Amino acid sequence: MADVTTNSPRLILTDTNFRLWLPLLWIGVIAAAALLAPLIAPHDPLAQDLMLERLPPFFMDGSEPGYWLGTDSLGRDVLSRIIYGARIALFVSLIAATTTGIFGSALGLIAGFYGGWADRVISRLVDIWMAFPPVLFAVLLVAVMGTGLGSVIAAIALIDWTRFARVIRAETMVQARMDYVDSARIGGARRAATLVSEILPNVMPSIIALLMLEMGIAVIVEAILSFVNLSISSDDPTWGSMIAEGRGAIHFAWWVLLFPLIALFMTVLSFSTLGEGLKQRFDPVLK
Amino acid sequence: MTSTTAHTHTLDIINLNIALPRGQRLLRNVSLQLEPGEVRALVGESGAGKSMIGKAVLGILPHKIKMTEGEILLEGAHLNAMTPATRRRTVAKMSALIPQDPLTALNPVRKIGPQITDPLIRIHGWSHQRALARARELLDRVHIRAPDRVMHSYPHELSGGMRQRILIAAAFAPSPRLIVADEPTTALDVTVQKQILRLIRELQRETGTAVLFVTHDMGVVAKISQKVTVLFAGRVIEDAATHTVFENPAHPYTQALIAATPTPNVSARPFQPVPSALIAELHRDTVAADALFAQRGRR
Ligand SMILES: Nc1ncnc2c1ncn2[C@@H]1O[C@H](COP(=O)(O)OP(=O)(O)OP(=O)(O)O)[C@@H](O)[C@H]1O
Ligand SMILES: [Mg+2]
Numbered sequence: 001m002a003d004v005t006t007n008s009p010r011l012i013l014t015d016t017n018f019r020l021w022l023p024l025l026w027i028g029v030i031a032a033a034a035l036l037a038p039l040i041a042p043h044d045p046l047a048q049d050l051m052l053e054r055l056p057p058f059f060m061d062g063s064e065p066g067y068w069l070g071t072d073s074l075g076r077d078v079l080s081r082i083i084y085g086a087r088i089a090l091f092v093s094l095i096a097a098t099t100t101g102i103f104g105s106a107l108g109l110i111a112g113f114y115g116g117w118a119d120r121v122i123s124r125l126v127d128i129w130m131a132f133p134p135v136l137f138a139v140l141l142v143a144v145m146g147t148g149l150g151s152v153i154a155a156i157a158l159i160d161w162t163r164f165a166r167v168i169r170a171e172t173m174v175q176a177r178m179d180y181v182d183s184a185r186i187g188g189a190r191r192a193a194t195l196v197s198e199i200l201p202n203v204m205p206s207i208i209a210l211l212m213l214e215m216g217i218a219v220i221v222e223a224i225l226s227f228v229n230l231s232i233s234s235d236d237p238t239w240g241s242m243i244a245e246g247r248g249a250i251h252f253a254w255w256v257l258l259f260p261l262i263a264l265f266m267t268v269l270s271f272s273t274l275g276e277g278l279k280q281r282f283d284p285v286l287k
Numbered sequence: 288m289t290s291t292t293a294h295t296h297t298l299d300i301i302n303l304n305i306a307l308p309r310g311q312r313l314l315r316n317v318s319l320q321l322e323p324g325e326v327r328a329l330v331g332e333s334g335a336g337k338s339m340i341g342k343a344v345l346g347i348l349p350h351k352i353k354m355t356e357g358e359i360l361l362e363g364a365h366l367n368a369m370t371p372a373t374r375r376r377t378v379a380k381m382s383a384l385i386p387q388d389p390l391t392a393l394n395p396v397r398k399i400g401p402q403i404t405d406p407l408i409r410i411h412g413w414s415h416q417r418a419l420a421r422a423r424e425l426l427d428r429v430h431i432r433a434p435d436r437v438m439h440s441y442p443h444e445l446s447g448g449m450r451q452r453i454l455i456a457a458a459f460a461p462s463p464r465l466i467v468a469d470e471p472t473t474a475l476d477v478t479v480q481k482q483i484l485r486l487i488r489e490l491q492r493e494t495g496t497a498v499l500f501v502t503h504d505m506g507v508v509a510k511i512s513q514k515v516t517v518l519f520a521g522r523v524i525e526d527a528a529t530h531t532v533f534e535n536p537a538h539p540y541t542q543a544l545i546a547a548t549p550t551p552n553v554s555a556r557p558f559q560p561v562p563s564a565l566i567a568e569l570h571r572d573t574v575a576a577d578a579l580f581a582q583r584g585r586r
Contacts, residue, residue, distance in 0.1 A: 115350060116350075178391050178394075179386050179387075179388060179391040179392040180391060180392055180393055180394040180395075180402075182342075182345075182347040182384075182386075182392075183384065183386065183392050183393070183394075183402075184394075184405070185346070185347055185375070186345050186346075186347060186378065186379065186382070186383065186384050187379055187405055187406030187409070187410070188375055188376055188378075188379030188380075188406050188409050188410040189405070189409065190372075190375070198394055198397070201394075201396045201397065202394070202395065202396050204396075283396070
């Protein structure tokens with residue numbers, strides 16, 4: 001199967017290209033923007049200029065050179081704010097997803113592999129946890145902990161570890177019953193060692209796929225919390241707060257809403273597509 | 288039978304009982320011995336408990352299934368008396384498994400090479416080089432061309448027959464005293480089955496390893512083993528030399544089992560399945576025996 005796709009004349013949009021390279025390209029662009037924000041942003045994202053308020057993007061009449069995607073109601077450059085917003089979005093998603101992933105996967109591996117009371121305790125905890133409505137939970141948490149990036153990350157990890165725990169537990173249970181685990185034990189491997197060296201590599205593709213999905217989710221959650229003004233201070237350029245502000249001006253300055261929305265949408269979509277693409281890429285059986 | 292006897296059996300199972308948590312017995316007072324270099328066939332219908340015996344010896348019984356009674360001695364050493372860690376090392380040092388399904392017995396995301404050399408390095412303390420050389424030697428012996436390339440492959444890149452030959456190589460690589468072969472040819476197609484069987488027999492003769500050969504094919508039994516244990520519903524109902532069993536089977540179930548074996552040269556004889564009345568009777572016996580056992584336990 002793999003041979004056929006690599007040997008046949010290539011289309012630009014083969015399945016692999018679509019699932020792997022396209023999202024990687026977009027995430028690369030966003031990551032570059034985040035890293036190089038001070039160098040590439042044409043303007044200060046916080047600089048207000050009421051003389052320049054609600055300038056339209058470059059392809060419309062009345063646009064100002066240098067303000068490619070226009071300005072918002074306070075005259076701040078939309079493109080620069082999206083670029084700086086990428087910093088917060090990527091930072092939050094990276095930290096939140098890895099925290100969530102490590103914590104949830106570890107619990108899932110333990111529950112699925114050891115079974116017994118460890119599994120009962122962890123599974124019960126997951127059930128109880130999932131009974132809370134997640135958004136309410138996040139809002140409550142941030143309200144208690146106070147706004148700020150730390151609370152946002154903690155909220156994401158505390159809500160979403162159950163996704164990893166559930167999926168990885170189920171996969172671990174399937175793998176733990178496989179004969180190769182017995183083979184390793186007959187070969188003298190300790191029980192815990194078979195979990196790490198035999199089973200973990202088999203569930204790794206799923207962990208990676210979930211991790212990507214989680215990064216997408218983290219971007220959304222951060223945006224939602226910004227939208228309801230519970231993320232970091234409202235001055236900081238986040239995609240969520242930009243969308244919230246743009247909403248009020250949608251009839252006369254749609255670009256304030258649309259461009260950050262596109263950035264958000266593309267990023268979330270890229271992460272979840274990339275997850276699937278990576279899973280296929282790194283699973284020697286699926287490949 | 289005990290360690291005071293002059294020679295030690297390679298494997299000595301004494302009065303083994305295995306049960307589910309609620310007390311249903313899967314093995315009932317099973318005893319069997321393997322002499323050094325001997326091949327013993329373990330036959331019986333599906334669900335008789337053949338694999339359970341192998342798993343009990345190798346220490347891979349499923350979570351909830353426990354040994355309730357009995358002794359297992361490997362080269363004279365009492366496995367039950369050992370700490371789990373010592374037992375694990377002892378079993379790994381002295382025994383190996385040729386599994387039924389060569390697809391699931393190899394880890395799909397790990398390359399073949401380390402899957403063969405891991406135990407050699409971990410348990411026998413060999414250097415990486417020495418383990419690799421040994422793996423190469425054994426792969427060559429099981430007629431695998433380009434062993435180095437194969438060791439760098441993943442299991443799914445190889446055919447079923449090739450995977451089973453790799454598992455045979457892996458089993459013989461540490462020069463174990465005992466190999467449990469659990470229906471090693473059932474998952475393969477007929478042409479490959481013969482090759483695999485021949486390979487196991489050849490290697491067994493060359494190395495003098497004792498083999499507990501699980502099968503339900505009496506034709507295979509005749510070809511490969513010197514002794515036979517017939518198992519029914521977790522009980523040993525016949526234990527004798529292979530030729531005795533074929534010439535003069537003592538138990539009606541064994542007689543029926545041999546009658547049910549299609550023989551290629553006697554094509555005139557119709558195929559006779561094991562009579563269901565006999566199987567029903569044997570199951571009644573088992574239930575009665577269990578009731579007796581339960582009574583004895585209560586007293
Ligand atoms: N994990 C398990 N939990 C509960 N019962 C089990 C489990 N594994 C096996 N058994 C039961 O133990 C009995 C013996 O099973 P075993 O696998 O040893 O049979 P077998 O003789 O090897 O049969 P086959 O020829 O089909 O491989 C069967 O009745 C089976 O239902
Ligand atoms: Mg079996």
